[in-house]
């Protein structure tokens with residue numbers, strides 16, 4: 001394993017993270033717990049060393065296998081949107097990728113369950129989260145569109161890969177009163193970031209923003 005602590009200086013320092021959190025606050029992120037999680041999570045450890053100097057720019061970056069680590073603003077916005085619902089203790093994430101979003105979630109909710117279809121990304125994310133002593137994030141390799149039946153229902157479900165429509169399996173795994181936050185739409189097109197709130201009657205849909213995520217791919221990879 002590479003020594004994850006070696007980037008502890010310069011462009012990857014605490015001060016750089018503090019500035020990122022300040023920028024996100026200026027851009028409208030209000031949830032102080034989310035901002036604190038951004039401050040305390042070393043994003044540069046979730047990407048290739050060659051990109052580490054860009055880790056605290058508010059931008060998505062490649063993590064290999066044609067995938068990206070999400071833009072910090074999007075991570076913060078989605079996490080904040082979930083936490084508008086309380087209690088928000090148990091969250092399922094679909095699309096672990098680097099593990100960064102999962103680590104941020106781990107800082108603000110009790111238990112995080114995250115599913116990734118590419119086994120190498122699962123392995124790397126698991127290693128990073130262990131190194132950072134994030135103990136409340138549970139990872140699994142598989143098709144996240146199937147959810148995580150054994151651990152359902154969840155207070156919230158977060159998709160970080162975009163389906164054209166939220167899979168019905170996921171709709172079934174959020175509790176009544178809970179919320180799904182997901183980018184929805186075609187690859188390459190504009191996607192809507194939606195909140196789906198489960199009521200006794202069905203789902204209430206709110207468009208939160210417009211985003212660009214990699215597509216949700218069905219199957220186990």
Ligand code: SAH
Nearest residue numbers: 069095097098101116117144160161216217
């Ligand atoms: N949350 C991530 C961003 C991940 S990019 C981060 O913070 O870094 C989206 C990820 O979703 C990719 O890693 C991709 O492999 C994964 N993905 C796509 N379709 C999937 C599916 N059906 N099940 C699980 N993961 C999927």
